Amino acid sequence: MRNLWPLLIAGSIGAMGIQAAAAEDWQLLVGSYTAGQSQGIYRLIFDSSTGQIGPKPLQVIKSENPSWLTLSQDQRHLFVVNENGPGQTDPVGRVSSYAIDPKTHALSLISQVQSLGNEPTHSSLSVDGSHLFVSNYSVAEDPGGTLAVLPVSADGTLKPVVQMSSHPASWVNAERQMSAHVHSTVPSPDGKFVFSNDLGADKVFAYRFDPKANPELPLTASTPAFVQLPPGSGPRHLLFSADGKHAWLTMEMSAQVAVFDYHDGQLVQTQMVDLAAGQPVSDKAAAALHASADGKFLYVSNRGTANQLLVFAIDPATGHLSELQRRAVEGDHPREFSLDPSGKFLLIANQKSNQIVVVERDARTGLLGKTVQKLPMDAPSDLRFLLRQ
Numbered sequence: 001m002r003n004l005w006p007l008l009i010a011g012s013i014g015a016m017g018i019q020a021a022a023a024e025d026w027q028l029l030v031g032s033y034t035a036g037q038s039q040g041i042y043r044l045i046f047d048s049s050t051g052q053i054g055p056k057p058l059q060v061i062k063s064e065n066p067s068w069l070t071l072s073q074d075q076r077h078l079f080v081v082n083e084n085g086p087g088q089t090d091p092v093g094r095v096s097s098y099a100i101d102p103k104t105h106a107l108s109l110i111s112q113v114q115s116l117g118n119e120p121t122h123s124s125l126s127v128d129g130s131h132l133f134v135s136n137y138s139v140a141e142d143p144g145g146t147l148a149v150l151p152v153s154a155d156g157t158l159k160p161v162v163q164m165s166s167h168p169a170s171w172v173n174a175e176r177q178m179s180a181h182v183h184s185t186v187p188s189p190d191g192k193f194v195f196s197n198d199l200g201a202d203k204v205f206a207y208r209f210d211p212k213a214n215p216e217l218p219l220t221a222s223t224p225a226f227v228q229l230p231p232g233s234g235p236r237h238l239l240f241s242a243d244g245k246h247a248w249l250t251m252e253m254s255a256q257v258a259v260f261d262y263h264d265g266q267l268v269q270t271q272m273v274d275l276a277a278g279q280p281v282s283d284k285a286a287a288a289l290h291a292s293a294d295g296k297f298l299y300v301s302n303r304g305t306a307n308q309l310l311v312f313a314i315d316p317a318t319g320h321l322s323e324l325q326r327r328a329v330e331g332d333h334p335r336e337f338s339l340d341p342s343g344k345f346l347l348i349a350n351q352k353s354n355q356i357v358v359v360e361r362d363a364r365t366g367l368l369g370k371t372v373q374k375l376p377m378d379a380p381s382d383l384r385f386l387l388r389q
Helices: none
Strands: 025-032 039-047 059-062 066-071 077-082 096-100 107-114 122-124 131-136 146-150 162-166 184-189 192-197 203-209 219-229 235-240 248-250 256-263 268-273 286-292 297-302 308-314 321-328 334-339 345-350 355-361 367-374 381-385
Touching: 025 066, 025 203, 039 066, 059 107, 077 122, 096 122, 122 184, 131 184, 131 192, 146 184, 162 308, 184 235, 192 235, 203 235, 219 268, 235 286, 248 286, 256 286, 268 286, 268 321, 286 334, 297 334, 334 381, 355 381
Parallel strands: 066 381
Antiparallel strands: 025 039, 025 381, 039 059, 066 077, 077 096, 096 107, 122 131, 131 146, 146 162, 184 192, 192 203, 203 219, 235 248, 248 256, 256 268, 286 297, 297 308, 308 321, 334 345, 345 355, 355 367
């Protein structure tokens, strides 16, 4: 069954948009890939009492390959990477910003600029909200991936890229590591450092962030300048614990999670967890990771032929992980997922099987339960909940 939502007029708001939201209702933003039927970004209603996503979108925003969504801390602005590149409808990588209406949550475009790289796949805001860090993955070996730094005005307007950074590749995997492939870049909790995860280099690169010292070059290499990961591991996404003392990193190509202690710009590895130990390479494609709001559990997706979500208990003292559960995602290629604000459900964006799967979650044990909904959606890639103002 294919998704019929793209047939709606872009930007239209359905009847649900003018009704008062129920106490259990939240608005959900979905980013997607647009090579098929998807038109871009979808704004939906999610009922946390039932785990059901509303049958029709509140709004459809036309946008080319809005694959990753970044919300400002006050949720007044949304920043979107348009993961474009050679051979696509729009061959130019771009970044877009949107205003979010504080009452209705309706989106309206503010600005769009070039990312100065191919296939921008991730973005994050500096802690002070002044800069956006964009990871140009670049599927092709030439020109390879880059990190781009864009200033952000107080009204959400994106300014052109002021700084670019690239890294030498590891050359371990002849198909995927002959050049840099920056997959994500995130700031440290204290806002003083930035860490760029390069799948093509098998390294996490560390930078100091000080835009006041040099607005045109806000990033400078830290000491040490990088964290070395195992050859051919392909680091993807980094997540800090809520207290800022630990961090977890998915390594896509080896299907592992590295655990770190963190202090003052230093990441020190303390544990390595295998998601697909002893399994064939086709089972190894680690992707997203998210912690529960209470900091007790970590959830990690593994794609490939495995197509699983793994649940781990987090040791509060060390950040170490203990496996609790492996659950099928009931679809193909779980690129991203999200815990709903109530903590009672987990939503999975199965990109290649064109669906969002909603499963129950036990907040006490962290375990995932039965599936409550499978919603057709063409190539979903990211899920973000809007909190009530």
